[in-house]
Amino acid sequence: MPIRTLSRAMLLLASSLLIACSGGDDAEPDAQSATPYNTSLSVQELMALIIEPAADVLWDSGGWVLDSAGYEELYPTTDDGWEYVRAQSALIVETGNLLALPGRAEDNDAWMIYSEGMMEAGLRSMAAAEAQDEEEFFQAGAQLYSVCSACHQAYNPDINNRFTSD
Numbered sequence: 001m002p003i004r005t006l007s008r009a010m011l012l013l014a015s016s017l018l019i020a021c022s023g024g025d026d027a028e029p030d031a032q033s034a035t036p037y038n039t040s041l042s043v044q045e046l047m048a049l050i051i052e053p054a055a056d057v058l059w060d061s062g063g064w065v066l067d068s069a070g071y072e073e074l075y076p077t078t079d080d081g082w083e084y085v086r087a088q089s090a091l092i093v094e095t096g097n098l099l100a101l102p103g104r105a106e107d108n109d110a111w112m113i114y115s116e117g118m119m120e121a122g123l124r125s126m127a128a129a130e131a132q133d134e135e136e137f138f139q140a141g142a143q144l145y146s147v148c149s150a151c152h153q154a155y156n157p158d159i160n161n162r163f164t165s166d
């Protein structure tokens with residue numbers, strides 16, 4: 001069936017858009033910081049309980065599907081609907097910070113670049129939701145997916161296999 005959803009676009013992007021990761025960026029969080037962050041949630045919990053649910057809302061809200069039931073737009077159709085996806089986008093921005101916290105970040109190099117990539121894609125998605133710009137919102141979701149899969153490719157390639165087999 002003809003389909004244009006973010007999840008479909010993602011599979012195409014995943015292979016072509018692995019973010020070039022040259023390292024050596026200037027992200028150098030102070031690992032010695034005395035700030036009492038509570039990082040008892042593992043990266044796995046952060047992914048499963050916060051990041052994936054938020055990202056799924058975004059990916060399920062972009063694109064269209066054409067099947068036996070007809071043509072269906074997935075984009076929000078009301079101000080409240082757009083406000084909701086804007087809020088989920090904000091969560092994505094902040095989870096970029098959560099991933100970069102000392103005690104959670106796996107290194108000061110590529111990990112930080114991917115965490116920043118989450119923030120950038122989330123900010124782009126927020127702006128698109130605010131403007132109710134469907135195409136830009138779709139592209140932001142695709143950019144987000146490329147960040148997720150690039151980081152998984154680098155740190156836990158099994159995750160990508162799980163994604164593509166569902």
Ligand code: HEC
Nearest residue numbers: 043044047048052055099111114115147148151155156159
């Ligand atoms: C900075 C790197 C990084 C980014 C960015 C990232 N992930 Fe992950 N993700 C990981 C790592 C590492 C694991 C493996 C965690 C573990 O099992 O210890 C993981 C695991 C997962 C899992 C499996 C959780 C489970 O229950 O085992 C899901 C689902 C997931 N990520 C979704 C996402 C989504 C969706 C995005 C983007 C919106 C994303 N991740 C972005 C590093 C990242």
